[in-house]
Amino acid sequence: MKSKWMPLAYVFLLLLIGAAFIDLPYYVMKPGDAHELKPIVEVAGGDKDAGTLMLTTIKMGEANYISYAIASMRDYEEIVPVEEVRSPHETNEEYNVRQKYLMDNSQQNAITVAFDAAKKPYSFRYQGVFVLNVFPGMPAEGVLKAGDRIIAIDGQEFESSSQFTEYIQTKKPNDQVMITFVRNKEKMEKRIALKQFEDNSAKTGIGISLVDQKKLISKPEVKLKADSIGGPSAGLMFSLEIYNQLVEEDVAKGRRIAGTGTIAPDGIVGRIGGIAQKVVAADKAGAKIFLAPDDEITPELERKVPGIVSNYQEAVKTAKDIGTEMKIVPVRTFDEALNYLQSH
Numbered sequence: 001m002k003s004k005w006m007p008l009a010y011v012f013l014l015l016l017i018g019a020a021f022i023d024l025p026y027y028v029m030k031p032g033d034a035h036e037l038k039p040i041v042e043v044a045g046g047d048k049d050a051g052t053l054m055l056t057t058i059k060m061g062e063a064n065y066i067s068y069a070i071a072s073m074r075d076y077e078e079i080v081p082v083e084e085v086r087s088p089h090e091t092n093e094e095y096n097v098r099q100k101y102l103m104d105n106s107q108q109n110a111i112t113v114a115f116d117a118a119k120k121p122y123s124f125r126y127q128g129v130f131v132l133n134v135f136p137g138m139p140a141e142g143v144l145k146a147g148d149r150i151i152a153i154d155g156q157e158f159e160s161s162s163q164f165t166e167y168i169q170t171k172k173p174n175d176q177v178m179i180t181f182v183r184n185k186e187k188m189e190k191r192i193a194l195k196q197f198e199d200n201s202a203k204t205g206i207g208i209s210l211v212d213q214k215k216l217i218s219k220p221e222v223k224l225k226a227d228s229i230g231g232p233s234a235g236l237m238f239s240l241e242i243y244n245q246l247v248e249e250d251v252a253k254g255r256r257i258a259g260t261g262t263i264a265p266d267g268i269v270g271r272i273g274g275i276a277q278k279v280v281a282a283d284k285a286g287a288k289i290f291l292a293p294d295d296e297i298t299p300e301l302e303r304k305v306p307g308i309v310s311n312y313q314e315a316v317k318t319a320k321d322i323g324t325e326m327k328i329v330p331v332r333t334f335d336e337a338l339n340y341l342q343s344h
Contacts, residue, residue, distance in 0.1 A: 024063045027085050028071045029078040031277040032057030034258050034285030035229070037241035044220035046245030051252020053241045054285060055234040056260050056278035060085075062092070076280050076318075087133065094133050097146040099230030101130060101211065106231075107224050108216045109263045110238035113334050115218060116267075118246040122218040127151070128182070129161050130213035138207020139192045145183065149213055152180040161212045168194070173204055220246075233272035235263030236291065239334050240341075251341050258282035258326075259291030259337070261311070267334035271295035275311045276318040283324040290315065291337050294330035 034054040061067070063079065071077035086095045115122050128151040134140050144150075150164070151157065154177055158164045171177065176193045197203045222242060226234070237259050244251040260278050262270035271293050272278075282290045292315040297308055309317075312330040319328050331337040 024065065024068055025082045026063040026068060027060050027080045027082060028063045028067045029058050029060045029080055029274050029277060030071070030074075031076055031280040031284070032059045034281050034287060037237060040225050041238065041241045041245065042223045042225070043242060043245035044222075046220065047248055049244060049250035049252065050254045051244075051250045052256045053237055053244060053252055054256065054258040054282065054287060055229070055237040056258050056281045057229060057234075058274035058277045058281075060274075076277055078274075078277070089136055090133055091146075094146040096230065098132050100147075101132065102232040103226060103230050103234070105211075106233075106235040106262060107226070107238055108214070109265050110235050110242055111216055111218055111222050112265050113239040113263055113267050114242035114246060117243050117334065117338070120219065120246060122216060124214045124216055126159055127213045127215050129158070129164050129210045131181075131208050131210055133209040135207040135209075137198075138205070139195050140206040140208050143190050143192055144179070144181065144206075144208060147183070149182045150179060150210075151182060151187075154178050155180070161210050164210070168205055169203075171204060177206070179206075231272075232262045232270075233260050233274075233278075236261035236269050236293075236331070236334065236337060239263050239267075240337060243338065249342075251338065253341070255288045256286050257289045257291070257341065258285065258287035259289075259331075261291065261293040261331065263334060269293045269295075269331050269333055269337070271311055275314050279315050279318040279324075279326075279328070280322060283319075283322060283326050287326050289327050289329055289341075290319070291329050291331050291340075292316075294332050 034056050037053045037055060038048055068079060071079050112122060128149045131144050131146055131148040131150065133146055134144055153164065153167055156167065171194050173196050174193055176191050178189060178191050180187070180189050192206050194204050194206060197205060224238065240251060260272050260275065262272060264270065275292065279290060293311040295310050297310055302308060312328065315328045319326060329340055331340065
């Protein structure tokens with residue numbers, strides 16, 4: 001004889017299954033891992049030292065009812081509104097493409113900063129216009145995809161995305177252009193009509209957001225195996241590892257050093273997200289020192305995000321909260337980070 005509670009159990013089970021598959025307009029951010037950089041970064045003929053430099057990551061995924069509930073009860077699991085993660089009209093696929101591009105660009109910046117510091121040569125070769133987003137309702141929708149690389153318009157090649165934009169602006173609405181692009185290593189051509197932007201009638205386009213794509217050529221050659229890691233936040237640590245392999249000294253001096261921060265071509269270290277989660281990851285990996293961006297909080301940013309503090313300040317608070325002996329070091333530039341490691 002079936003229990004009278006059986007139907008309720010089935011309903012509960014169905015609700016539980018549904019809760020696991022229904023996405024909410026949030027992301028859940030939690031501590032990731034600290035990855036040793038020696039297996040990831042390979043400088044041809046480079047010096048591999050006893051010390052260990054590590055990049056830190058966060059784990060981030062779209063929230064459902066179950067992950068939302070769990071994150072709300074756990075320390076260092078943060079619930080983030082989707083609009084703080086993805087740009088307007090940006091799909092999850094486009095977000096992933098943008099994160100990959102940011103990582104690739106971060107790696108190039110890291111190479112240039114490290115090579116400049118070590119006085120080694122490098123150059124760039126322009127490859128075309130990289131498509132980050134395709135706007136809904138615009139002509140490129142259904143023709144181009146995020147990740148496509150445009151190499152010519154009407155048979156003309158360009159040396160920058162600004163030249164590409166200037167050429168498009170010489171056209172009128174309903175004019176057609178022939179787009180030559182590369183997708184998954186396959187060269188393709190499509191004809192696209194131009195259209196006025198709804199929010200800017202003076203501007204005509206095909207409806208994409210774009211950036212320049214360049215290939216960096218260095219001597220010695222640098223290979224980075226970081227396909228599973230997205231975003232630009234590993235820039236500082238990449239640059240330190242590359243420099244460490246270019247020179248004879250052991251920058252880490254035999255220690256386990258972790259850190260985070262974007263890196264600009266001029267060596268400026270920038271603010272990143274998830275600093276608390278990265279401090280937790282570094283501590284679990286046994287890091288002795290954690291390099292944290294000492295970013296400036298502008299009055300405009302403070303008005304926009306009341307109570308915001310610098311990455312360094314948040315990292316110090318997190319380190320105190322978890323009771324780690326790991327030293328948190330503020331850095332604003334690559335040179336500051338390098339000088340600290342060399343002198344301590």
